[in-house]
Amino acid sequence: MLRNKLLFFLFCILFISCKNKYSTDDFIFHIISPIENNVYYDDLPIVLSINKEIDFVYWTSSINGDLGTGSQISVNLLSGKHTIKAAAMGYEKIISITVLERFNKDLMKSKFRILQTPFDCIFKNQKYKAYIASLNGSADNFFIKKRNLHHSNHQNQNLEDNDDLKLFRCPDNVNLTSFVPNISIFQYLQNIIEDKSEKKFYIVNTKNQIEEPHYISFKKYYSSGNIDVWIPKDTLNNTSFFDLCINEVEDVILNRIFTIFGKAADIDKNGKITIIFSKTINDEKKALGFFNSADFFKNNKDKDSVLYNPSSNEADIIYAAIPSGNSSDNYYYKAIAATIGHELTHAVSFTAKTYSRIIEGNLEAARMDIFLDEGLSHLSENLIGYGFSGGNIKFFNKFLKDTVAYSFCKNSAAGLSDSAGQRGAMTLFLSWCFWKKGGMDWDVDNKVNLIDKGGISFLKELINSEYTGWEAIGYAFGTPTDILFLEMLDSIMQNCSNKGSVSYKKDPLTNEAVEFLPCMGEIDYNGFKIIISEPEPKIKEGDVIKHFLPYSFAFLDNSLLETENIYNVLTFYSENLEDSILFSLVR
Structure with a gap:
């Protein structure tokens, strides 16, 4: 009898010990990813993670439903506003995120997504223009139909010493x-x-x-x-x-x-x-x-x-x-x-x-990311009527002379987080968004006074939102930033013509350009002539882009699209392809 009592007592101790392997505090956790109210894309995996090692934490989405278990998992979510819940042993945390459709059908009708190389692209021979672009992707030694011609980024060149005075920033x-x-x-x-x-x-x-x-x-x-x-x-x-x-x-x-x-x-x-x-x-x-x-x-x-x-x-x-x-x-x-x-x-x-x-x-x-902070201030110079006087036109021209050397929102080919070319690029993009959103007008009775037509509201939303980087642009505009980026590239390719220069808006008071576009033609800048032409380089067969940067682009030379056959075949090659590169046809 005594032996049975001892065994029963030992069993109770073991049972209680097993039940108390975890204390209540072990299940108090925080969601560290995704980030509350952040914007994500439906084609990229999203990491779901908490700050503790709880293997049986259970994840659900208000749109996708059950997502799986684990202290860190990776999932793709459908587009929409999601309520994400993580739960374990009666404790739960909830956050909200937005997932956007990045590659919608209308936008992608004339775009080929290169996920691996070599990649053969076959399309009917019509009067197309074309460009290549990256979003979150990148590649090394990217070329089309290899030959012995090379294009390398002019990454060691920058503005003349006198022109880089405007690059100065106080530390943050x-x-x-x-x-x-x-x-x-x-x-x-x-x-x-x-x-x-x-x-x-x-x-x-x-x-x-x-x-x-x-x-x-x-x-x-x-x-x-x-x-x-x-x-x-x-x-x-x-x-x-x-x-x-x-x-x-x-x-x-x-x-x-x-x-x-x-x-x-x-x-x-x-x-x-x-x-x-x-x-x-x-x-x-x-x-x-x-x-x-x-x-x-x-x-x-x-x-x-x-x-x-x-x-x-x-x-x-x-x-x-x-x-x-x-x-x-x-x-x-x-x-x-x-x-x-x-x-x-x-x-x-x-x-x-x-x-x-x-x-x-x-x-x-x-604080705002540097590329956005500087882009807004350079755009501001244009909109207040001093884009030529302040030297913005030089930064813009710097970018257009070598678009593959600069990312709109990442480091340049030279590894710089801030550069004249990137500032020129962001001036172009933000300017395009500003006027696409409605822009502004001038009071006919007092031309100093500006009248909002949608663009000013866009900029105020941008600087007042909690977002500090690339996603802030799309949030303020109401369209994902990546889609705006591709729409801008389509637009400037359609507008650029070898036959003449494009028209652009001028300030009626200062007579300076408030809108910067490729193919503006000859600009008289403080007595000096600058020709704003198509983006360069125009990639030809065999030209090699050493580093195809994220969020960058290059126009293709028309010779790549000229053929006597009914169908055109281009083969794309690269090394170290990350995510994807887009090949886009524009009519």
Whole structure:
């Protein structure tokens, strides 16, 4: 009897031990993928994953139904708005995502998706033009009907030294928890300082940003209801070019920036934007101007602190080079005015996309991806009427001269995350989206004033949405970004003609182009002639693209499509093909 009792007691212990292998806390988990409210595509696998190793977590979708079990699985989902549920032992987490149809039937009627190579493409011989494009895909040594001709990316070339002044960006690594407080005593002290006619400011060393910032005395030169302007204290020479630049900003640029994008945060509570003209920018020859997001956060000189932020002036400021009156000079006053518009757009978009979320408590709010942030600011220069004056046309032409060297949203062939060519590419894409969405018009009684026809609403939705990258464009437009990208390529190929140049919209006030398109023809840019033609290179038989980048394209030369046969056969070859490449025929 005693032996039976002991066995029963041992069995109970083992049974209880088995039942308590997992504690309640073991089943409290979080979904780490997919990301809440993100946009995905139906042709690409989506990873479903939680932050704990629970093999029997059960996944379901409101559209697809049962998805499977496991702490990490991969599935393809149908297009639509999904509610994704992960459940285990009575505990569950739910998120929502959107899945879009990327390759819809109408768009793909004249497109061939190359999933592996060699790939034979057979099509009827008609009057087609053609291009190749990648979305998420890429390939090495891509060519059509191999011959001994080679086209390599001009990846070691960039703009002339004078032209890359506009590539300067202040770093985005400021600690986002140290924003300037909104308390009355701080406002009071700030307003006392602002009333002074002289003041010292920190100016980023544009030649070497890791060095300590300059600390320079400035004097207040101009003040209005919109802006305070500061110039170097020791300025003695003719200031007429300051006046000309300020007039451009006051009379045209501010009104249009506020209309298209909105206003930047008023960090120093003076109701104005501060503009500082600093000679250090001219002397260092690395920039025309800049916006420093560090100014939105507290100054901190403790190098050991995670809040180290030595260059902050704790104010909403745009920095610019000293303007000149020489139209062939990089610092021509109209170019500096355009730069102020460009940098002010950065300040407004940073406010809308990031800073507004930070002050609401979201300290993980991200800044816009560089390709989108810069693309918007370059587009802004066009829309406010300074696309030629600011030099945008050079960036655009840089891209068109070698489209396979640049990705619209990924690194260039040279491995650069920011380049003149990519900025030109994004100016093209965002401009096309802006005018496709309806664009804008000008008030006939006052041509400074802009009237929204759909394009301005699109841009405001873009900078105010929570999305920070490629998907932000499609979200704001209402059509997946990948589809817009392919529609744009179809459109520009149809519009480009060897017989003449395409028409483009001009600002009725400044007479500068507000719309950039391939095949614009000859442009007179500040006395210099630039010919904007078809995208190059035109790929011929045997030409090799060393690295076919994601989100890039190239037009095919007409000789590839010319044949006396009823049917045309092209064979595509590559190495290391990832995802797919698209071959598109356009009539």
